Structures are given as structure tokens and as C-alpha cells.
Amino acid sequence: MTDVVSSSDAPARSGSGAAARLRKRYAKERRFKLYGQLAIGVAVAFLMLLVGRIVEQGHTAFYSHRATSEIFLDPGRVDRAYPGGANYLQLLAEQEAADLGVAGDPTAVREVRDLFSSELNFLAADAVEADPSRIGQTITLNAPLDDSADLYLKGEIKRDTPADQRVLSDRQLDWLDAWRAEGLIEARFNSALFTRSDSTQPEVAGVLGALVGSALMLLVTALLALPIGVGAAVYLEEFSPRNRLTDLIEVNINNLAAVPSIVYGLLGVALFINWMHLPRSSPLVGGLVLALMSLPTIIIATRSALKAVPPSIREAALALGASRTQAVFHHVLPLAAPGVMTGAIIALAHALGETAPLLLIGMVSFVPGVPDAVTDPSSALSVLVYIWENASERAFHERTAAAIMVLLTFMIAMNAVAIILRSRFERRW
Template identity: 70%
Template sequence: MTDATSDRLAGATDRTRLDRLRAGLKRRHAKEARFKWYGRLAIAAAVLCLAILLFFFNDTANTEFYTHTVTVPVYMDPARVDRAYPQGSNFEQLAAEQQLARWGVQDDAAGRASAEMRGLFSSELKFVAADLVAKRPDIIGETVPLAAPLSDDADLYLKGEISKSTPEDQRRLTDRQIAWLERMQAEGVVGAHFNTALFTNGDSTQPELAGVLGAVVGSALLLMVTALIAIPLGVGAAVWLEEFAPKNRLTDIIEVNINNLAAVPSIVYGLLGLALFINWMHLPRASPLVGGLVLALMALPTLVIATRSSLKAVPPSIREAALAMGASRTQTVFSHVLPLAMPGVMTGAIISMAHALGETAPLLLIGMVSFVPGVPHAIDQPVGALPSLIYIWENASERAFHERTAAAIIVLLVFMIIMNAAAIILRRRFERRW
């Protein structure tokens, strides 16, 4: 074989290898490009789902952030207003009769007209009038303007949730009530304003008076008890397992069980809390104390795992340097390792608390599914929480409660977003890169 032939064969071999190399690089670059597009599509799908969720809740709840009130002049008839006990006076009937009299509408013997007019006013009107008489008894015998919310059905009609085209026997407002409501609106005695009651009232049997304040305070008390129990225990257990515990069969079993407990359904923790804290220890049912204990048990595995991961992320050179300088094992851990791991610990704590905030099943099993009016002030009182309030409102028979459910969900989502944003900010603020 001549040298020229050998050179041609060697050149052909090199070209073949180069072509294979180029083809392999092309396939690898194509895979990398596809992977990048898969990631972009996944992010786009997640953002789209979040946008659809927010749009759905906002479209349902936007009408709940404003409400309608009616202001009517009422003559405080001395013959019908009890000066000693104004709460016993029927101010709603008084306002309805006088409103009909101003329009020249005659009530029938059965009082149907006044009953229908009374159905346009919220029961809050009698409390407003009673408080006014209690504070100023001298107004008895005078005509005073009373401002109160409209009833839930009247409010829904003005928001477009009840249609006049619907047959009368299929809606809760009669044709006459709708005509009166439109007349009051035309006279300017009905006005729309921001629904402050949604954020300043507790739960109520009347949808137009129900608010989330009691549930927000209840959730805050729950998180306080959960944090006071779960964070010290979770961080302490993680520090001991990661830094001090001997590596033997017992610690291996503990680690496996902690990982398994993180995957246990939350309803199991509710059953545990019902059996242990209520039936055996006889702690107050539906109280933040019991709820906080249950949620703390549920948050502990997640907190332990997150804290251990943060401790593992601290370079071994930190420990070695501290020990070389004469520090004890305890001083090394609590003066050097744990402070450096604190961003991850705080992130895990906040995320576990946010997870506990959104839990519903354990709270239902320990009794936080009943009607609790007012705002709680102690951890041993029955309370509600935002997730359980959403469950109660969604299962209520009145349609107006369903509208408020979406508003309560938005409030809960805002709290979740704030807590997760705080976790991200803390991590970026205190994170150190090695």
C-alpha cells in the first residue's frame, strides 16, 4: 500500500470520526435545547394554572369586597320604642311600615307588604337603632336617619347575582321587592361602599354581616401555639440527630420514621389529636391549644428534615476550624454551625407554618367546624380558622355565603403568599455561598 493510499484512508477515518463527533454534539445540543424548552413549558403551565386560579377566585369574590347599605328616616315612636330595653323594640317593622307609608303603599291585613319590605333590610338595622337609643334616649319622639346593610338577597340583586328575568317562584325576591329596591336606589337612599365588615366582623348567621376577623385571629392563635411547640422541638431534634447522636441502628430507625411521618396524611394527625388531646387528656375541644398541638405534630417532621439539610450544607471546615481553636462540640454547633444554618432553618420553619395554616382536615376532626361568633381572645376558647371557615361557608345554604367563600380564600392565599415571600426574602438576606 502506497503512502498516498494510507493518507487517503487515514483522512477518511478522521472525517468519519469528525462527522460522528459533530453528530453527537448536535444530538446533545438538541437534547439540551429540548430540556430548556420543557422547563419553560413547565413554568408557563404553572403560571397559567396560577393565573386561572386567581382569575376564578377574583371573578367570584370581587363583588364581596363592596356592599350596599340603605339609609332610611325612622320616627322613634314613643309608643313602640322601649326606653328601658331598646333591644326589645321591633325597629325593622317600624322602619318598614314608615317606608311604605311615605310611598303611600297600604299594608294588607296579613302584613305581607311590611314583611316584604322588612325582608330588604338586614337585621343589623335593629342593633343600630337600639345602640342609638341606648346612647341618646332623647331621640325618642324624633325622626332620625338609620343606616344599615341591605339583606343578603337585596345585595345580591344589586350586584347582578339575581336576575329579574328569572321566574318569581325561582328567586328569593318578589317582583314587588325588586320594584321597591329599584325605587330606593333611584331615590338615592341605597349606596355602595367598601365592605369593611368582611374584615372587621366575626362569623355570623347573616351573610351580609359575616366576616373573617374571628377566623384570622383564630388562625393566628393556632400558628402561635404551633410555632412555640414545633420550632424549638424540631430544631433541637435536628441538631441532636445531625451533630450529637451516635450513628447506630436506633438513630437510623428514628431517621426513617421521621421521613415516613412527613408523608402521613394530615387527617391521621387529626385522629391522633382527637384521641390523645381531647378524649384522653380532656383538653378544650376546638381550642387553639388542641389545634396548635395537632398542627405542631404535623409540622415537626418537615421542620426536622429542613433543619438537618441546612446543617449538612455548612462546610465541614467550619467545624474543624472551631474545634482546632479549642472550642467544645457544643460551642462549635451553637456558636458557629447553627448560626450559619439559620437561613435554611428559618425558611423551613416558615414553610412548615404556612403548610399548617392551610390545613383543614385535622381542624375538622377536633371540632373546628361549628359556628363560632365573635373574636377569640384566649387559647382555651373555641375558635374558628380560615380553612374551616371556608369549609363552613361553602356548605351553607345561603347563596351569599358562597360568594364570601371566595373572598375568604383570597384572604388565605394572601397570608400564604406573604409567608412564602418572607421565607424567600430571609433566605436571600442571610444566605451565604461557599
């Protein structure tokens, strides 16, 4: 005999099924929320790991050690007519070796000399040229130490490392410990990192030349990419007819935004250097290449900002008698300006960190000076990071991390400006 389900049981079963489905939906929403929080947590963890590793490796580059040393300016070895020709480093090494009780030992004198930077020759020469009467007297200098000695005092070189695996001998380590115990060695802020350019000696190498080169490149990039990119976006969005040609242009602009940056470097070599014969390794060529690379991003961002302006703004301006040009440039574009500026700054910040196209146009060359114009040979911060990381001296590695910190500071500052401009001028429709 078949059981017949009464009509009174149907609503109960229907209600229990709906409750079960509701519980499943809520469970899915909770899992999705958990997955999102987990993804954010993983991303933040990796970011903190990256930044922490950079800071850990690079913070020691912001200070350096110097030794208080006395040098007797022997009149027989320091020419009053040409003070810069004397070997003050050798004088100091011989006198320090005598104080350490190893005078007359050529190996000991060489080991003492290796503890000091050759920058001491320039410091002593400047002091003598400023006052030639010091010849024949003993002067006191804060002598910069060599990069290896500086790394030992920072704890980067360990005494328990086997002697054949470190550049400093046990005797040199003993001398450094003795000088530090006597208070002759002090740590100072490494101003050379920001006041000097690249050098073959890591203890005197700085980021000034690369910093100025990056600034000049961004100036060229902004002067070219901003007016061209904004103008192209305004025309495509507000004035161009809707046909296959404009559709093709829009598709190609979107595709150009995804082209690898090294392709732009190849284009820069072929167009600006080989054909136009512009100076190689100059901020001018670098700015031109980065401008080409930034144009698609600026055009896309500007078009998005123009689309965000309500059509009623255009229609109201036209209804009051404004021309199409007046409606766009007097009403639409000013309202889209926050989005335009945000996109432009983000594009420039992205260009600041590019390395591959700059390597192809020759900015990987060693440039010890500071560029005075956009046509002078120069380097860039991103390229300097690449050069220093591939250097053989260990002290360049901490300076690599320091240069990354400087580069990240500029990029964060530029992105912060973009966020501030957007939050201050953006309008909600």
C-alpha cells in the same frame, strides 16, 4: 472486485457522523428547554386561572350596599326604659311600605322587611340608647341591606332569571331600582368582613374570630414545634451516635412527613381530647395537633441547613479549643439559622392552611365570638372556608372566596418573609 476505501475518506466520514450526532444533541437540548418552558407556562396558566377565579368571585365581598332610611320612633312602640326591645325593622318596613303606596298590605310589608338586614335593629337600638330623647322623632340611618338585595345590586342576581328561581320578587327588584335611582343606596367598604366573626347572616359575617383563632393556633404551634424540632435536629445531626437506632429514627421522621394530615387529627382526638381532656375546638388543641404535624418538616429542614455548613467551620472551632457544644451553638447553628428559619416559616405556613385535622377536633362548630385565650372555643380561616362554602345562602359563596383571599395573603406573606430571610442572611460557601 471489492472497492477499497482510502484512508483519506475516513476522517471525512467520521467528521460528518460527529456533526450529525452533535446536531441531534442540540435538537434534544432545544426540545428539553421547550418542554420546560411549556411546563412552566401551563403551571402559571393554571395558577392565574385559580387566582383569577377566586378574585372574580370574592372581590364583591369587600363592599356592601346600604340604604339611607328614615324611621319615625313611635313612642307607643319604643319603650324609653328598654329601647332594645322594639322591633325597628318592622317599623321601618311599615313606613317604607307607606311611602311606596302599599301601606296595609301585609305581604308588601313583609317583602320590604326582607330587603333589610336584621342588623338594623341593633343600629337603631344603639342610637336610641345613646340619646333617648330621639323617641318621638324621625332619625336617619344607613340601614344594611339583606344579602339577597345586596347580591342583586352587585349584579349576582339577574332580573331576567325566572321569578320562581330567585329569592326576590319583581316588586322587590322594582323598589331596589327606584331607591338606587333616587340615590338612597350607596356601596361602602365592607368593614364587617374584618371586624366581625361568623354569623348565620351572611351580610354581617366576618373573619375576625377565625383570624384570631388561626393566630393563636400558630402561636401554640411555634412555641412547641420550633424548640423541639430544632433541638431534635441538632442532636441527630451533631451529637447522636451513628447506629441502627438513630437510622431507624431518621427513617421514621422522613415517613412521618408523608403521613396524611387527617391521621394527626385522629391522634389529636384520641390523645388531647379523649385522654388529656383538653377543651374541644380550642386553639390549644389545634396548635398541639399542628405542632405534631410540623415537627418532621422542621427537623428535616434544620438538618439540611446544618449539613450545608462546611465541616471546616466545626474543625476550626474545635482546633481553637472550643468544645463540641460550643462549636455547634456558637458557630454552626448561627450559620445555619437562615435555613432553619426558612424551613420553620414554611412549615407554619403549611400548617395555617390545614383543614382536615381541625375538623376532627371540633373546630367546625359554629363559633360567633372572638377567642380571648387559647382554651376558648374558636374557628380557623381554613375551617371557615369549609363552613361558608357548604352554607345554603348564596352570599356565603362570595365570602368564601374573600376568606380564601385573606388566607392566601397570610400564606404568601409568610413565604415572602422566608424568602427575604434566606436571601438576606444566606452565605455562599
